[in-house]
Amino acid sequence: MQTSLGTPTLSAIVCFLVIVALTLAVTYWAAQRTRSTSDFYAAGRSVSPLQNGLALAGDYMSAASFLGITGLVALRGYDGMIYATGWLVGWPALMFLIAEPLRNLGKFTFADVVAFRLRQRPVRIASAFGGILTLLFYVLAQMVGAGNLITLMFGLPYEWAVLSVGVVMLAYVLFGGMIATTWVQIIKAILLLFGVTVLTGLVLSRFHFSLGELYGAVSARYGQTALEPGGLVTDPIDAISLGLALMFGLLGLPHILMRFYTVPDARAARKSVLYATGFIGYFYLIIPIVGFGASALVGREIIRKVDSGGNMAAPLVAELLGGTPFLGFIAAVAFATILAVVAGLTLAGASALSHDIFTHAIRNGKATEQEQIRVARVATVVFGAVAVLLGILFKGQNVAFMVGLAFAVAASANFPALLMSIVWRRFNTAGAVCSIAVGAFLSVLLIVLSPTIWVDLLHHTAAIFPLRNPAIISMPAGFLAGLVASLLVSEPEAEEMFHEEKLRTYLGIGAE
Amino acid sequence: MNVSHREVLNAPEFRQLVARRWRTSLILTALLFLGYYGYIVLIATNRQLLSHRVGAFTNVGILLAAAVIVGAWVLTAIYVVWANRHYDPDVARLRARVRGN
Numbered sequence: 001m002q003t004s005l006g007t008p009t010l011s012a013i014v015c016f017l018v019i020v021a022l023t024l025a026v027t028y029w030a031a032q033r034t035r036s037t038s039d040f041y042a043a044g045r046s047v048s049p050l051q052n053g054l055a056l057a058g059d060y061m062s063a064a065s066f067l068g069i070t071g072l073v074a075l076r077g078y079d080g081m082i083y084a085t086g087w088l089v090g091w092p093a094l095m096f097l098i099a100e101p102l103r104n105l106g107k108f109t110f111a112d113v114v115a116f117r118l119r120q121r122p123v124r125i126a127s128a129f130g131g132i133l134t135l136l137f138y139v140l141a142q143m144v145g146a147g148n149l150i151t152l153m154f155g156l157p158y159e160w161a162v163l164s165v166g167v168v169m170l171a172y173v174l175f176g177g178m179i180a181t182t183w184v185q186i187i188k189a190i191l192l193l194f195g196v197t198v199l200t201g202l203v204l205s206r207f208h209f210s211l212g213e214l215y216g217a218v219s220a221r222y223g224q225t226a227l228e229p230g231g232l233v234t235d236p237i238d239a240i241s242l243g244l245a246l247m248f249g250l251l252g253l254p255h256i257l258m259r260f261y262t263v264p265d266a267r268a269a270r271k272s273v274l275y276a277t278g279f280i281g282y283f284y285l286i287i288p289i290v291g292f293g294a295s296a297l298v299g300r301e302i303i304r305k306v307d308s309g310g311n312m313a314a315p316l317v318a319e320l321l322g323g324t325p326f327l328g329f330i331a332a333v334a335f336a337t338i339l340a341v342v343a344g345l346t347l348a349g350a351s352a353l354s355h356d357i358f359t360h361a362i363r364n365g366k367a368t369e370q371e372q373i374r375v376a377r378v379a380t381v382v383f384g385a386v387a388v389l390l391g392i393l394f395k396g397q398n399v400a401f402m403v404g405l406a407f408a409v410a411a412s413a414n415f416p417a418l419l420m421s422i423v424w425r426r427f428n429t430a431g432a433v434c435s436i437a438v439g440a441f442l443s444v445l446l447i448v449l450s451p452t453i454w455v456d457l458l459h460h461t462a463a464i465f466p467l468r469n470p471a472i473i474s475m476p477a478g479f480l481a482g483l484v485a486s487l488l489v490s491e492p493e494a495e496e497m498f499h500e501e502k503l504r505t506y507l508g509i510g511a512e
Numbered sequence: 513m514n515v516s517h518r519e520v521l522n523a524p525e526f527r528q529l530v531a532r533r534w535r536t537s538l539i540l541t542a543l544l545f546l547g548y549y550g551y552i553v554l555i556a557t558n559r560q561l562l563s564h565r566v567g568a569f570t571n572v573g574i575l576l577a578a579a580v581i582v583g584a585w586v587l588t589a590i591y592v593v594w595a596n597r598h599y600d601p602d603v604a605r606l607r608a609r610v611r612g613n
Contacts, residue, residue, distance in 0.1 A: 078573055078574070078577075081573075081574070081577040082552075082555060082577065084577070084581070085548065085551065085577050085580045085581055086548075088580075088581050088584055089544060089548045089580070089584050091584065091588065092540065092541075092544050092584050092585075092587045092588045092591075093541060093544060095588050095591055095592075096537035096538075096540050096541045096544075096591060097537060097541065100595075211570065212567050212568055212569055212570055215568075215569035215570055215574075216568060216569045218569075219569045224563075224569070227569060227570075227571060227573075227574065228559070228562065228563040228571060228573060229555045229559055229562055229563070229573055233552060233555045233556050234556060235556065236552065236553050236556035236557060239552045239553075239555070239556055240549055240552055240553070243548065243549060243552055247548070267595075267596075267600065270591075270592055270595055271592065273588065274588050274589060274592045277584065277585050277588045278585055281581045281582070281584065281585045284581055285578060285581050285582070288577075423534075499521050500517065502521065502530070503517060503520065503521065503610070506526075506529060506530055506533065506603070507520075507526075507603050507606055507607050507610070508603070508607070509517075509607065509610055
């Protein structure tokens with residue numbers, strides 16, 4: 001088939017300009033309403049559960065999962081579906097274990113919760129370290145992906161693609177803070193869900209709206225094995241380790257956690273998780289249909305020829321079924337998706353730098369509103385610049401493992417400290433610092449020694465650590481380090497405050 | 513800590529509230545684990561079962577993947593319904609006691 005991918009078509013440019021104009025208009029509107037720190041970091045805590053549910057979905061559904069999972073299903077069949085399930089199952093866990101206490105205890109960042117009754121300086125620095133490390137790995141993967149995808153779809157040079165993502169998303173965060181970022185996420189989530197729904201409808205329309213017929217076409221072309229588990233999950237320990245990272249990593253992602261402060265109370269936080277799980281679940285439920293449709297209608301050979309990783313499966317099937325105009329729309333939606341995710345990451349990075357490091361670790365909590373907002377904006381520019389720089393620096397590198405690494409660090413460094421600080425009276429400053437340090441260090445070290453880097457990237461013959469994702473070791477190690485350090489050191493003030501904290505955790509008394 | 517705070521903290525109703533909250537979420541977390549990791553272990557150990565056809569081309573594996581996603585959402589919904597019906601009224605009662613003093 002002939003494709004206009006890689007050349008900027010009129011429809012792609014129009015859709016792209018409309019989306020950018022719309023989001024910048026929203027940013028202008030939001031900028032008028034961004035005065036206090038609570039506006040900048042938490043959208044004035046006035047976001048409704050439905051809005052926050054959409055925004056959470058927008059933060060989470062990245063271009064990598066939209067294009068990546070479609071491609072994986074198109075090229076490797078059923079194995080792509082296994083991935084899709086892994087991306088969803090963290091959401092119920094987030095609800096059951098963290099969501100409500102997080103909303104009740106914190107103000108702007110997850111470090112607020114960890115540091116609630118502990119010594120501010122060491123815990124803030126440790127939490128900000130774990131959070132920023134997670135965000136850097138995540139944003140690096142997003143930026144390199146963005147550069148590659150935009151080059152593939154619009155034919156823009158890589159560096160320009162990365163830079164334009166950086167500039168537009170900086171405009172959102174810098175001027176509109178969390179209010180603009182929230183609305184950008186909502187717009188993006190609606191566009192993405194709409195685009196994928198139309199795409200699914202178009203695919204199914206070719207098979208008389210029967211899934212069985214679609215599977216039949218895939219089976220006829222690539223054999224029944226395309227619909228059966230292949231080589232992805234063979235070692236159960238490896239698969240469970242990846243599953244743990246995906247599930248509990250979500251509970252330690254700073255940009256997701258900070259969204260819970262944008263709603264008025266714990267009840268609203270709870271509802272927003274239900275909405276988010278619904279939208280994200282729907283997304284991962286129908287994405288494989290697009291992938292199977294691409295392999296049946298476009299064919300694996302052509303998909304692989306355009307991009308060996310299969311990332312262009314969704315745009316290609318969109319062009320085949322909806323013509324160039326629909327391809328333009330889907331390409332613009334993918335671009336908006338990247339922008340929104342990077343904006344959310346940047347805001348979270350800026351809040352760790354300014355709220356945790358500047359306001360609390362350096363100024364001991366004593367900084368005026370104006371000062372805090374000014375520092376937050378400087379931090380936004382710093383984090384944004386680092387993101388662009390990393391994107392350009394890692395051009396051409398295989399960074400797919402970076403997302404897995406971000407989730408492993410989040411699950412091993414941020415999540416154990418967060419959970420223990422909420423539920424365990426004896427948990428203290430030493431425990432928090434050790435838990436974060438051990439979790440972060442071990443997850444990074446083990447992934448370097450794993451087949452993912454040691455063999456695939458550094459070309460050694462055998463890996464020193466056998467698993468592809470380290471979470472099954474590094475996450476329990478994070479818990480163990482926190483447990484042992486807390487028991488070795490006594491901190492009576494922290495224990496005493498635990499009771500007062502419980503009223504806030506469960507009843508919301510004194511919550512922001 | 514003022515008196516009413518201590519009173520509520522020591523009240524059996526508050527202790528029960530916290531215990532019930534964690535019992536509910538841990539049961540749901542256990543079900544989530546059973547569903548998701550059970551599915552993963554099944555893929556690794558019993559390929560035959562997942563390849564077993566249900567329709568002309570549809571197989572158990574495809575249905576299970578969809579069931580994991582739908583099941584995860586259903587568990588979330590169960591928690592929300594439980595919290596709205598049982599947790600929130602108790603919280604409101606205990607909060608009123610704190611404000612009352």
